[in-house]
Amino acid sequence: MSEAITQRLESTARQIRRHIIAMTHAASSGHPGGSLSAADMVTALFFKEMRIDPQNPQWPDRDRFVLGKGHAAPVLYAALAERGFFPAEELKGLRQAGHFLQGHPDMKKVPGVDMSTGSLGQGLSAAVGMALGLRLDNKDARVWAILGDGELQEGQVWEAAMAAAHYKLDKLAIFIDDNGLQIDGPVKEVMSSYPIVDKFQAFGWNVIEIDGHSMTAILEAIETAKAVTGRPTCIVSHTVKGKGVSFMEDQVGWHGTAPNAEQAAIALKELQ
Amino acid sequence: MMKKIATRDAYGRALAQLGGEKADVVVLDADLAKSTKTIDFAKVYPDRFFDMGIAEQNLMGTAAGLAAVGKIPFASTFAMFATGRAFEQIRNSIAYPKLNVKIAATHAGITVGEDGASHQTVEDIALMRVLPNLTVIVPADGPETEGAIRWAAEHKGPVYIRLGRLGVPVINDEASYQFTPGKAVTLRQGKDVSLIATGLMVSVALEAAEALAAEGIEAEVLNIHTIKPIDAEAILDSAARTGCVVTAEEHSVIGGLGSAVAEVLGEGQPVPMGRVGLKDTFGESGKPDELLKKYGLTADAVANAARRAMARKG
Numbered sequence: 001m002s003e004a005i006t007q008r009l010e011s012t013a014r015q016i017r018r019h020i021i022a023m024t025h026a027a028s029s030g031h032p033g034g035s036l037s038a039a040d041m042v043t044a045l046f047f048k049e050m051r052i053d054p055q056n057p058q059w060p061d062r063d064r065f066v067l068g069k070g071h072a073a074p075v076l077y078a079a080l081a082e083r084g085f086f087p088a089e090e091l092k093g094l095r096q097a098g099h100f101l102q103g104h105p106d107m108k109k110v111p112g113v114d115m116s117t118g119s120l121g122q123g124l125s126a127a128v129g130m131a132l133g134l135r136l137d138n139k140d141a142r143v144w145a146i147l148g149d150g151e152l153q154e155g156q157v158w159e160a161a162m163a164a165a166h167y168k169l170d171k172l173a174i175f176i177d178d179n180g181l182q183i184d185g186p187v188k189e190v191m192s193s194y195p196i197v198d199k200f201q202a203f204g205w206n207v208i209e210i211d212g213h214s215m216t217a218i219l220e221a222i223e224t225a226k227a228v229t230g231r232p233t234c235i236v237s238h239t240v241k242g243k244g245v246s247f248m249e250d251q252v253g254w255h256g257t258a259p260n261a262e263q264a265a266i267a268l269k270e271l272q
Numbered sequence: 273m274m275k276k277i278a279t280r281d282a283y284g285r286a287l288a289q290l291g292g293e294k295a296d297v298v299v300l301d302a303d304l305a306k307s308t309k310t311i312d313f314a315k316v317y318p319d320r321f322f323d324m325g326i327a328e329q330n331l332m333g334t335a336a337g338l339a340a341v342g343k344i345p346f347a348s349t350f351a352m353f354a355t356g357r358a359f360e361q362i363r364n365s366i367a368y369p370k371l372n373v374k375i376a377a378t379h380a381g382i383t384v385g386e387d388g389a390s391h392q393t394v395e396d397i398a399l400m401r402v403l404p405n406l407t408v409i410v411p412a413d414g415p416e417t418e419g420a421i422r423w424a425a426e427h428k429g430p431v432y433i434r435l436g437r438l439g440v441p442v443i444n445d446e447a448s449y450q451f452t453p454g455k456a457v458t459l460r461q462g463k464d465v466s467l468i469a470t471g472l473m474v475s476v477a478l479e480a481a482e483a484l485a486a487e488g489i490e491a492e493v494l495n496i497h498t499i500k501p502i503d504a505e506a507i508l509d510s511a512a513r514t515g516c517v518v519t520a521e522e523h524s525v526i527g528g529l530g531s532a533v534a535e536v537l538g539e540g541q542p543v544p545m546g547r548v549g550l551k552d553t554f555g556e557s558g559k560p561d562e563l564l565k566k567y568g569l570t571a572d573a574v575a576n577a578a579r580r581a582m583a584r585k586g
C-alpha cells in the first residue's frame with residue numbers, strides 16, 4: 001500500500017475521532033470509548049475498501065456494513081458524514097429528539113446504515129443473511145461487520161458464526177474490536193471471551209490477528225480476507241478503548257460517558 | 273364429517289407454490305422442516321432453503337439480513353421458540369427496522385398435544401401483537417392459511433402467522449376464499465350475542481352458534497384472522513347490534529384476542545363480555561381433544577359464556 005494512501009486514511013481517522021468527541025459532547029451522552037477504538041477499521045472500510053455510493057445509499061450492488069456493537073454509532077455516523085451521505089453539520093444532532101441520528105444505528109432513518117443494531121449479538125446474524133442473499137443473486141458485493149470482544153459473550157454470535165462457516169460465506173468478513181474492556185470492567189474479568197482466535201478457528205473461520213490501530217495492518221488484513229475462498233474471515237484487531245485521547249485510553253469509565261466542554265477541548269487538541 | 277386439514281400443511285403447500293411464482297421467496301427453518309412443513313419447499317427449491325439448525329435467535333437475525341438485501345424470507349419453527357426464544361431478535365432485528373420477514377410459526381397452542389407445556393405456546397399472540405410494525409395473523413383453516421401466506425408474500429413488511437399442528441375443519445370455500453388482511457369475516461349473522469373467535473376456535477364458535485340457535489338464540493360469529501391491525505369497526509358494529517360479546521381463542525385470555533377485543537370495546541362500545549381461552553395457566557400433555565375439553569375450549573364452553581354474557585345485558 002502506498003505511503004500516501006495510508007497517510008490520507010490516518011488523517012481521515014483523526015478527523016473521525018474529532019467528530020466522535022464533538023458529537024458526544026454536543027449530545028452530553030453516547031459512547032466515545034468504543035467508537036474511538038473502532039475508528040481506524042471503520043475508516044479503512046469506508047474510505048478505501050467498500051464500494052458504496054453516497055448519492056445512492058440503497059444501490060443494490062453496494063458492499064454492506066453492519067455495526068454489531070451498535071453503541072459505537074458515533075464512529076459510523078462520523079464516517080458516513082465525512083463520506084458524504086449527509087452534511088457533517090448534522091452530527092451535532094446526535095441523540096436529540098426529532099433528529100435522525102438515533103443513539104444506536106437506525107437503517108430507516110440514517111442514509112448509509114445497512115442494519116439497525118444496538119442489541120448486542122444480533123448484528124452478525126444479519127450479516128450472515130445479507131451474505132446469503134447477495135450470493136443467491138450472484139452479486140459480488142461483500143459484507144463487513146465489526147463486533148465487540150464483550151459482544152462475543154452473546155450466544156447468538158456463535159450461532160451466527162457456525163452458520164457463516166457452514167454456508168461457506170467467503171464474502172463475509174468481520175473485525176473483532178478487541179479492546180479488552182466492556183462496561184463492568186476488563187472482558188477477561190467480567191466473562192472472558194478469549195481466546196478469540198482459537199474459537200473462530202474452531203468454528204471454521206479463517207482468522208487473522210492484527211494491531212487494529214495500524215492502518216497498514218488493517219488494509220493488509222482486508223486484502224487477505226478478500227483472497228480467502230470457502231470460509232468467512234475474522235480479523236481480531238487488538239485495539240485500545242478511547243484510542244487517541246490520552247485520558248480516555250484504556251479507561252472503563254469512558255465507555256458511555258460524554259466529555260464535558262473542557263475535556264472535549266483537550267481531546268480535540270490532542271487529535272489535531 | 274367436515275374435511276380437515278392442519279394449517280401447517282396448508283402452509284407447506286402454499287410455500288411450494290409460491291416458490292415457483294416468486295423467485296425472491298426464501299425459506300428458513302430451525303431443524304423442524306418436516307414438522308413445520310417447510311420441507312415441501314425445500315424439496316423443490318433446495319437452493320433457496322436454509323436450515324439454520326437449532327438456533328432460533330440466529331434464524332430470525334439471518335432472515336432479517338436476507339430481507340435487508342431484498343429477499344422475502346419465511347422463517348419457521350415452533351411458535352414457542354420463534355416468539356419466546358427469539359422475541360428480542362424479532363423486536364430489534366425485524367419489527368423495529370420494519371424488515372420484510374414473514375415469521376410462520378407452527379405448533380401453536382395446546383393442540384400440539386402430547387409434548388406438553390414446554391411446547392404449547394399460549395402467549396405468542398400477546399408477545400407479537402405488542403410489537404409495532406408487525407402484522408399478526410391467525411388463520412382459521414387451510415384456505416385461509418393459503419390466502420394469508422400469499423398475501424404475506426406480496427405485502428412489504430414484517431408478518432407473524434400463527435399455525436397449528438392439528439387438523440382443523442375447512443370452513444372457507446377452497447375455490448373462492450379471498451383473504452383480506454385486517455378485515456373480520458362475518459360467518460353468521462345474529463342479533464343476540466357476538467361470538468368473536470380466531471384460529472381453530474372459529475369452527476368451535478360456529479358449533480356453539482348452532483347449539484344456541486336450537487334454543488332460539490341468534491349468535492353472530494366473527495372470524496378475526498388478523499389480530500393486528502384488528503378490525504375495530506367490525507367489532508364495534510357487531511357489539512352495538514348484539515349488545516354482548518364472547519371471544520374464543522386457543523391462547524391465554526391474557527394478552528390475546530380477548531384482550532384485544534376488550535381494548536376495542538372498552539374505548540368504543542363497552543358491553544358485557546366473556547373470554548374463552550386458557551385462564552392464566554400452562555397446558556399439559558395429552559391428546560388435543562382431551563386438552564381442549566379440559567381447558568374449556570369447547571362449543572359448550574363458548575355457548576355457556578354466551579348465555580352468561582346475555583344475562584348481563586341491561
Ligand SMILES: Cc1ncc(C[n+]2csc(CCOP(=O)(O)OP(=O)(O)O)c2C)c(N)n1
Pocket residue numbers: 033034035037069071118119120121147148149150151152177179181182183241255
Ligand atoms: C443485548 C445487550 N445487552 C447489553 C447491552 C448494554 N451494553 C452496551 S455496550 C456494552 C458493552 C459492550 O462491550 P464490547 O462489546 O466489548 O464493546 P466496546 O468495549 O468495544 O465498546 C453493553 C453490555 C446491549 N446494548 N445489548
